[in-house]
Amino acid sequence: MKILVDENMPYARELFSRLGEVKAVPGRPIPVAELAGADALMVRSVTKVNESLLANQSIKFVGTATAGTDHVDQAWLAQAGIGFSAAPGCNAIAVVEYVFSSLLYLAERDGFTLTDRTVGIVGVGNVGGRLQKRLEALGVRTLLCDPPRADNGDEGDFRTLDELVQEADILTFHTPLFKDGPYKSLHLADEALIRRLKPGAILINACRGPVVDNAALLKCLEAGQDLSVVLDVWEPEPDLNLALLDKVDIGTSHIAGYTLEGKARGTTQVFEAYSKFIGQAQQVALDTLLPPPEFGRITLHGKLCQPTLKRLVHLVYDVRRDDAPLRKVAGIPGEFDKLRKNYLERREWSSLYVQCDDADAATLLKKLGFNAVHHPIR
Numbered sequence: 001m002k003i004l005v006d007e008n009m010p011y012a013r014e015l016f017s018r019l020g021e022v023k024a025v026p027g028r029p030i031p032v033a034e035l036a037g038a039d040a041l042m043v044r045s046v047t048k049v050n051e052s053l054l055a056n057q058s059i060k061f062v063g064t065a066t067a068g069t070d071h072v073d074q075a076w077l078a079q080a081g082i083g084f085s086a087a088p089g090c091n092a093i094a095v096v097e098y099v100f101s102s103l104l105y106l107a108e109r110d111g112f113t114l115t116d117r118t119v120g121i122v123g124v125g126n127v128g129g130r131l132q133k134r135l136e137a138l139g140v141r142t143l144l145c146d147p148p149r150a151d152n153g154d155e156g157d158f159r160t161l162d163e164l165v166q167e168a169d170i171l172t173f174h175t176p177l178f179k180d181g182p183y184k185s186l187h188l189a190d191e192a193l194i195r196r197l198k199p200g201a202i203l204i205n206a207c208r209g210p211v212v213d214n215a216a217l218l219k220c221l222e223a224g225q226d227l228s229v230v231l232d233v234w235e236p237e238p239d240l241n242l243a244l245l246d247k248v249d250i251g252t253s254h255i256a257g258y259t260l261e262g263k264a265r266g267t268t269q270v271f272e273a274y275s276k277f278i279g280q281a282q283q284v285a286l287d288t289l290l291p292p293p294e295f296g297r298i299t300l301h302g303k304l305c306q307p308t309l310k311r312l313v314h315l316v317y318d319v320r321r322d323d324a325p326l327r328k329v330a331g332i333p334g335e336f337d338k339l340r341k342n343y344l345e346r347r348e349w350s351s352l353y354v355q356c357d358d359a360d361a362a363t364l365l366k367k368l369g370f371n372a373v374h375h376p377i378r
């Protein structure tokens, strides 16, 4: 059995070689000749999977180690009898921690307190839902917009996008990219929406580039609109608009989901799905794969205030470490993908064991996702 895996999928060789012969290949562009005789294809978001790639090939299963699936023509796979699995939620924690890292940086830079701000979350799924919980644990007011969930009768105080635009100081997008249909999200943030944002608002896009109309955003920023912007994703990728990068406050190379844990979960989820597909179902415990983190243990004295939380969050992951390298190489062909391929190891907050002498600090840090304990420190 021949299994093709994207070369940017940690632990793929280790796991898939339990099932057959593994060949690691680049995802953009994928070497089409390697598809010959292959039984399964494991991709990331950069590989377009459709009829033109797979017609008349031997592939029987496609896995994508990603949450988003807009690069995969699932309807064509289904009618061609090809099995499919994505990795829902694999990197949701990573995206939430990217958003927090960005907000805590902007709060320090601009001198505001997060608990004085209202955060509008557009798309309340794996990412948006976890973001809501962590923000609310911190005492930040959130407003939620998710028409598919609202129409489904899901529990929750769902508002219209218009209400969020009117009321939110921070608007953050976490929807899939739908190019059409009842829940079309292509250019959900168009020029009219961007213009109506509150003065001094923060706009974050860490889902898919085209959810925000990048040309319109640039137009508004060039016109001097009072708006801070965090973009992890671009329209288009990898050839992002350099003038826009120059205007945004934080710009990164589509790495919001790139914690080691997030990527490893993506690999294990598609591995488990494929092993089940071929009748050899098996489970993988994530902690048997992951190395020890760079920072293992820290003690925290006293209460948890915003500046302390910021220092703790940035000890694990400071988003500026990904902003600077993009500004340095953007526009050079191949460099956007190289930043992603050679991504410096990044861990999730849960990798940090925080011993607190204050019980409330420990409780809050635990709710936020740190591995925190209350323990009197002498």
Ligand SMILES: NC(=O)C1=CN([C@@H]2O[C@H](COP(=O)(O)OP(=O)(O)OC[C@H]3O[C@@H](n4cnc5c(N)ncnc54)[C@H](O)[C@@H]3O)[C@@H](O)[C@H]2O)C=CC1
Pocket (backbone or CB within 6 Å): 067, 068, 069, 088, 089, 091, 092, 095, 122, 123, 124, 125, 126, 127, 128, 145, 146, 147, 148, 149, 174, 175, 176, 177, 178, 183, 184, 185, 188, 206, 207, 208, 232, 233, 254, 255, 256, 257, 258
């Ligand atoms: N930058 C990065 O590295 C990453 C980006 N993503 C992107 O973020 C998206 C969201 O990720 P998850 O939360 O894991 O997906 P999810 O599928 O768990 O949640 C998406 C939510 O968006 C809602 N939604 C759909 N259309 C909407 C619309 N038009 N308006 C408002 N809400 C809408 C859905 O009902 C759902 O609740 C993914 O589809 C992917 O494209 C995900 C992970 C990493």
Ligand SMILES: O=C(O)C(=O)[C@H](O)COP(=O)(O)O
Pocket (backbone or CB within 6 Å): 008, 043, 044, 045, 046, 065, 066, 067, 068, 069, 091, 254, 255, 256, 257, 258
């Ligand atoms: O999971 C998703 O959806 C993402 O956007 C991934 O984090 C993107 O990573 P790649 O698949 O492009 O490496």
